[in-house]
Amino acid sequence: MSDEHPAAERPASGISARPASARADGGLGHVTVRHAKPSDYGRVIGRINVWWDGRDMAPMLPKLFFIHFEGTSFVADDEDGELLGFVCGFLSQTAADEAYIHFVGVEPGARGDGLGSALYERFFAEVRGAGRTVVRCVTSPVNERSVAFHEAMGFEVDRVVPDYDGPGEDRVLLVKRLT
Numbered sequence: 343m344s345d346e347h348p349a350a351e352r353p354a355s356g357i358s359a360r361p362a363s364a365r366a367d368g369g370l371g372h373v374t375v376r377h378a379k380p381s382d383y384g385r386v387i388g389r390i391n392v393w394w395d396g397r398d399m400a401p402m403l404p405k406l407f408f409i410h411f412e413g414t415s416f417v418a419d420d421e422d423g424e425l426l427g428f429v430c431g432f433l434s435q436t437a438a439d440e441a442y443i444h445f446v447g448v449e450p451g452a453r454g455d456g457l458g459s460a461l462y463e464r465f466f467a468e469v470r471g472a473g474r475t476v477v478r479c480v481t482s483p484v485n486e487r488s489v490a491f492h493e494a495m496g497f498e499v500d501r502v503v504p505d506y507d508g509p510g511e512d513r514v515l516l517v518k519r520l521t
Contacts, residue, residue: 373418
C-alpha cells in the first residue's frame with residue numbers, strides 16, 4: 343500500500359488557521375487536511391510535548407497510528423507545508439458500528455479558528471463512509487477545555503470512570519452519534 347493518498351488531499355474549506363508565524367501580509371493562507379502518512383510521524387511527535395506546554399504526551403501516540411490507521415488519521419498543513427494539526431483514530435474492531443478518536447492536536451497559534459473541528463469533521467466523514475454511526479473518545483476530567491470542545495462537537499459524556507487508566511487516572515468517556 344502506498345504512503346500517499348493524493349485523491350484524499352483537499353483543502354479544509356472555511357478554515358482560518360493561524361500558523362505559528364503568520365505571513366507578512368497578515369493572511370492566514372490555506373489549510374490542507376489529508377490522510378496521515380508514516381512519514382508524518384516525526385513531524386507530529388516532535389511537536390506534541392511543545393503543544394502541550396512541556397507535558398510528556400509523546401508516549402501516548404505511538405507510530406503505529408501512522409502505519410496501521412492511515413485511513414482514519416489526518417494531518418493539517420498550511421500552504422507552506424507546516425504542520426498545524428492532526429487527528430488519529432480508528433475503526434473499532436470490537437463494535438462494528440463504532441469508531442474511536444485516540445489523539446488530536448492543534449498548533450497553539452491555530453486554536454480557536456475551527457481547525458480542530460475540521461479535523462473531527464473529516465474523521466466523521468471517513469468513518470461514516472465505513473458504516474460507523476458512533477464515535478467514542480476519552481479525556482481527563484481535569485482537562486475542562488477538552489470536555490467543552492467535545493461537547494461543542496456534539497459529544498455527550500457517557501460516564502466518568504475512576505481509575506480507568508490505572509490508579510488515580512480517572513477518565514471522561516465521551517460518545518457522539520453520527521447522523
